[in-house]
Amino acid sequence: MTSAEPPFPNLYRSRLVSENDLRSCVVCFKFTTTVMLADNKADFFYVCAGHLKDTNFCDPIHSDEYLGWIRERDRLYKRISELKRKMDDEAWNKYLPTKWIGKSRAKDEDKNKHKADDDDDDDEKKTDEVMMKKMNKELETVLDKISGYSSKDFKLNKDVYRMRLQRYHNQKVQAKRQQEIQSDPGFFPQVPTNKLGDRE
Ligand SMILES: [Zn+2]
Known part of the structure; x- marks a missing residue:
């Protein structure tokens, strides 16, 4: 060795x-x-x-499981912030005065087309809200797992x-030394064979 x-x-x-x-x-x-x-x-x-x-x-x-939760958390953080930005932009655009966006829009597009667009926007907004709720719930679950993990x-x-x-x-050295001491008969002084007080 x-x-x-x-x-x-x-x-x-x-x-x-x-x-x-x-x-x-x-x-x-x-x-x-x-x-x-x-x-x-x-x-x-x-x-x-x-x-x-x-x-x-x-x-x-x-553990791999824990690392998986961390990856999932980061993925959700990213997606939630992207969706939030998208929803904020849309909300802002909706309330932005038409003249800021461009006068042509209101003038050129017919009324029905406008109505259809608004419906689409509402549907999309609803889908986004559902998605946002779902992702926040998933995030909460994964954060619970992370905080409960040790x-x-x-x-x-x-x-x-x-x-x-x-x-x-x-400890090994000490144990070896101990063993040597115990197995060496010459290490300790011998008990005298002729005990004091012994008489023929
Ligand atoms: Zn201590």
Whole structure:
């Protein structure tokens, strides 16, 4: 083995444990029930849920579903603002005095044609209003989903991750040393075979 594969990847999933299992947070030592578990389960630590929102500590890894909602939200924002602009323009044109648009319009077009145009405009306005309502409803739904979402997967800040690796390494070294001590009969002074007070 030449390459130094880390013993666990920088990918953690947050879990909640019961109140009985709470332990102190690695950052502020307050008791917490949130545990971060490395993807291959080789490392875990307790941390307050609040620190998970701090990008100096970690970054959330968003699910595809969440990213889909964000795309949908942006698409709706764009379409709503386009439609709103169109509706505002039309409303403005409708009430604009005819002389501003051009005298010829009123004079040249016959009355019936005018009436038909107005009906078309009304129909279009209605369709736009229905569409606007529909899109606002869709937007509300997607915003609810976004605000109710919290990521469960995180990537630690590289210094925090390095500290986890260092800690893991130290524990391994310590455990190895402990094992050596226990398996070395010469390490501890021997109990004298001739106990004090023993007599032939
Ligand atoms: Zn804390």
